[in-house]
Amino acid sequence: MAFQPILLPAPEMKRKTSIRTTLFFETLALLALTVVIVAAAAFFLAGHQLTLRVTSQLQSIAESKETLIETTVSRQREQVSTLAHDPSLRSLPLLTELIGFQSLLHIDVNGDISTLSGENHDVPATIAQMKTVDGTVFLPIIGEDGWKQYIIAAPQTFEGVRTGTLVAVFDATLLANRLLSAGEAGKTAEVLLANRSDGETMILRLDGSTGRAVPLRNPDAAFSVIDAALQGDEGIAETVDYAGINVLSAYRSVPSLGWAVVAKIDQFEITAPLIKLALNIAGIGLMAIVFLALVSFVLAGHIVSPLEELTRKLKGLETKRWQFAKTITTGNELEEVDAAADDLTRRLRRAYEHLEDIVKDRTEALHLQLAKDDAILQSMDDGLLVADADGNVMYMNPVAELLIGKKNVTGSSATSLLKILTKDGRELQPGNHPVSIVLKTRKRYAPDGDPQFTLVRADGKESALQIRATPILRGNNCDGVVTVIRDVSEERRIDLMKSEFISLVSHQLRTPLSSMRWYLEMLVADEGATLTPEQRDYATQAVSSNARMVHLVNALLNVSRIELGKFQVSPESIDLNELAKAVAASFELESKQKRITFAYDLPSATVGVKSDKGLLTLILENFVNNAVKYSPESSSVRIGVGIDPDGKHAHLSVADRGIGIPFKEQKDIGRRLFRAENAKTIDTDGNGLGLYVSRVAAESIGCALTFESKQNEGTTFTLTIPVEPKTSKTA
Numbered sequence: 168m169a170f171q172p173i174l175l176p177a178p179e180m181k182r183k184t185s186i187r188t189t190l191f192f193e194t195l196a197l198l199a200l201t202v203v204i205v206a207a208a209a210f211f212l213a214g215h216q217l218t219l220r221v222t223s224q225l226q227s228i229a230e231s232k233e234t235l236i237e238t239t240v241s242r243q244r245e246q247v248s249t250l251a252h253d254p255s256l257r258s259l260p261l262l263t264e265l266i267g268f269q270s271l272l273h274i275d276v277n278g279d280i281s282t283l284s285g286e287n288h289d290v291p292a293t294i295a296q297m298k299t300v301d302g303t304v305f306l307p308i309i310g311e312d313g314w315k316q317y318i319i320a321a322p323q324t325f326e327g328v329r330t331g332t333l334v335a336v337f338d339a340t341l342l343a344n345r346l347l348s349a350g351e352a353g354k355t356a357e358v359l360l361a362n363r364s365d366g367e368t369m370i371l372r373l374d375g376s377t378g379r380a381v382p383l384r385n386p387d388a389a390f391s392v393i394d395a396a397l398q399g400d401e402g403i404a405e406t407v408d409y410a411g412i413n414v415l416s417a418y419r420s421v422p423s424l425g426w427a428v429v430a431k432i433d434q435f436e437i438t439a440p441l442i443k444l445a446l447n448i449a450g451i452g453l454m455a456i457v458f459l460a461l462v463s464f465v466l467a468g469h470i471v472s473p474l475e476e477l478t479r480k481l482k483g484l485e486t487k488r489w490q491f492a493k494t495i496t497t498g499n500e501l502e503e504v505d506a507a508a509d510d511l512t513r514r515l516r517r518a519y520e521h522l523e524d525i526v527k528d529r530t531e532a533l534h535l536q537l538a539k540d541d542a543i544l545q546s547m548d549d550g551l552l553v554a555d556a557d558g559n560v561m562y563m564n565p566v567a568e569l570l571i572g573k574k575n576v577t578g579s580s581a582t583s584l585l586k587i588l589t590k591d592g593r594e595l596q597p598g599n600h601p602v603s604i605v606l607k608t609r610k611r612y613a614p615d616g617d618p619q620f621t622l623v624r625a626d627g628k629e630s631a632l633q634i635r636a637t638p639i640l641r642g643n644n645c646d647g648v649v650t651v652i653r654d655v656s657e658e659r660r661i662d663l664m665k666s667e668f669i670s671l672v673s674h675q676l677r678t679p680l681s682s683m684r685w686y687l688e689m690l691v692a693d694e695g696a697t698l699t700p701e702q703r704d705y706a707t708q709a710v711s712s713n714a715r716m717v718h719l720v721n722a723l724l725n726v727s728r729i730e731l732g733k734f735q736v737s738p739e740s741i742d743l744n745e746l747a748k749a750v751a752a753s754f755e756l757e758s759k760q761k762r763i764t765f766a767y768d769l770p771s772a773t774v775g776v777k778s779d780k781g782l783l784t785l786i787l788e789n790f791v792n793n794a795v796k797y798s799p800e801s802s803s804v805r806i807g808v809g810i811d812p813d814g815k816h817a818h819l820s821v822a823d824r825g826i827g828i829p830f831k832e833q834k835d836i837g838r839r840l841f842r843a844e845n846a847k848t849i850d851t852d853g854n855g856l857g858l859y860v861s862r863v864a865a866e867s868i869g870c871a872l873t874f875e876s877k878q879n880e881g882t883t884f885t886l887t888i889p890v891e892p893k894t895s896k897t898a
């Protein structure tokens with residue numbers, strides 16, 4: 168078989184992104200996040216550690232400076248105090264070198280200053296005010312060049328009398344350098360010494376360029392920690408210094424002198440290494456990110472390229488006629504997928520080939536069927552019209568087009584296209600149209616008799632119509648209706664001719680048959696007693712055959728009347744009791760022959776109806792005739808008359824205990840020429856016309872003919888008669 172693949176358009180799927188890109192960017196994002204977190208953590212941890220270290224460094228500087236000043240000044244105060252109390256010590260050689268002052272001065276009670284030892288250095292004249300100091304006093308002397316000297320003064324008494332003040336002048340340069348240097352604490356680290364006297368704050372710092380201890384130009388801008396330290400507090404604080412710079416300061420007081428020591432460092436110097444650290448981490452992190460992202464990109468390529476290959480192979484399956492080759496040898500899941508795809512493709516190919524065969528065969532079969540159907544439809548003698556569920560024409564064969572007189576009517580309404588006239592020449596209402604009835608009831612439309620429809624063609628010509636309609640059912644749904652139409656004008660014409668012929672023949676036969684009956688009855692009566700018994704028997708047989716012929720001719724005459732529409736209906740008042748008795752009496756001969764008795768269920772009161780007596784008699788005669796015919800000998804036939812409680816309908820019934828009607832044949836009773844099988848074996852002369860005539864006659868006078876029967880048990884035929892006739896019409 169030539170394998171022709173049907174190329175179906177592959178579903179277009181736009182790939183939003185590739186695995187490679189996803190992997191690359193996701194790794195990048197993950198790494199960036201890690202680096203940021205690590206950098207932040209390192210930054211904060213290092214910052215904390217650094218702050219701790221700097222804090223403790225500043226505290227220890229402040230503490231050491233306090234200790235230095237305390238120990239140095241305390242010792243010198245004690246020495247000066249001792250010299251003040253013991254003047255003999257002042258004559259000690261090398262006293263100046265021993266104690267380390269520049270000069271020793273004496274201020275007498277008048278304020279006159281005399282040098283006791285050492286060089287005569289410049290001292291401010293204000294020291295004369297020290298003549299009255301109470302205890303040992305420490306006083307730095309700040310000059311133009313900064314802090315160069317300090318004095319320690321101690322009151323001098325002799326035998327309880329104040330003799331003046333001993334003042335030792337010390338060189339402050341060394342002490343100041345030692346006190347104010349911050350050592351290796353940092354570039355911006357600084358030690359400040361402060362004291363307050365007479366409400367004025369004096370702050371000393373080391374001038375970096377000269378290496379001298381100098382007072383602050385604007386001590387009012389001194390920062391808050393100095394106040395706290397001067398008040399005796401100590402601690403560590405982040406604050407703004409005299410120059411407006413953010414600093415971290417450790418502060419404490421020197422209680423014995425009322426001084427404050429502050430060791431401080433710029434915040435910037437603390438954070439600078441942190442920023443550097445963070446930048447380093449970020450730099451290294453960035454490099455790591457780029458490197459690892461590149462690695463992940465390369466790795467992703469390794470994973471993705473077999474996948475891309477697989478996708479390419481799968482996409483090309485249709486164009487390559489479902490051929491697939493295993494090419495992936497990664498040894499992992501991808502190789503398994505490749506193998507599975509190979510297997511799947513092989514099966515698909517087989518199914519596809521099989522499917523192609525089936526489709527080809529079915530298509531050929533369908534073409535053939537279509538050609539056959541078309542030929543059938545085209546060659547049909549009947550017109551065929553198919554309408555959809557809305558009653559619109561889907562198909563019409565040529566015969567239907569001819570009958571209707573229109574072509575190419577697909578989509579137009581079937582009911583308006585099939586214009587039908589009823590027996591009385593009126594147009595059939597759309598609701599009563601066979602197509603509408605079938606669509607509504609979903610049941611086949613096939614009337615028993617001929618409703619005598621006429622089809623009006625598009626050009627206005629009329630033709631006798633026979634119509635049958637069948638629903639197209641699919642489960643519970645009705646998808647449309649198939650209508651078969653036939654022009655039965657010829658049949659109707661022949662039927663008419665036949666009925667007219669039968670009517671004529673029956674009429675012509677009645678007169679000779681009647682005279683035959685007379686003569687035969689006279690022969691049987693044999694008043695001259697000239698016949699032998701055998702001859703009399705023959706004559707009797709001839710009488711009964713004549714009766715049967717009369718019966719048949721009458722039946723035929725009645726049928727032809729029906730078909731020619733010649734049933735004359737003339738209502739008159741009838742007493743049903745009387746009618747019942749009279750009809751039964753007319754069967755005396757037949758009933759006697761079979762020893763059948765008549766029983767009556769007649770009401771005591773008269774039951775009167777207004778109807779056609781001839782037709783009622785005809786119907787009742789048929790009932791009684793059948794009851795006698797189909798009953799066994801010596802049985803009884805019960806004739807009943809009744810009236811409804813409302814007085815609107817009367818009933819005439821004839822019940823026998825005869826052969827009954829088989830259940831499955833009951834539906835056909837009343838059809839022209841129909842006889843049940845059991846009846847045919849009992850009475851071979853029957854014609855199946857009696858009940859047909861009775862039914863049509865009953866309908867023409869507005870009566871209903873019903874029956875109940877059970878095989879081998881009996882039958883009851885009932886005629887329901889309106890007490891007052893509704894209409895009087897000609898059937």
Ligand code: ADP
Nearest residue numbers: 793794797827842843846853854855856857858
């Ligand atoms: P016929 O009696 O000549 O056959 P009818 O039209 O009178 O024709 O009856 C039609 C058929 O109805 C009968 O052939 C018979 O099968 C059935 N039938 C009518 N009346 C009875 C009855 N009383 N008992 C049994 N069958 C009956």
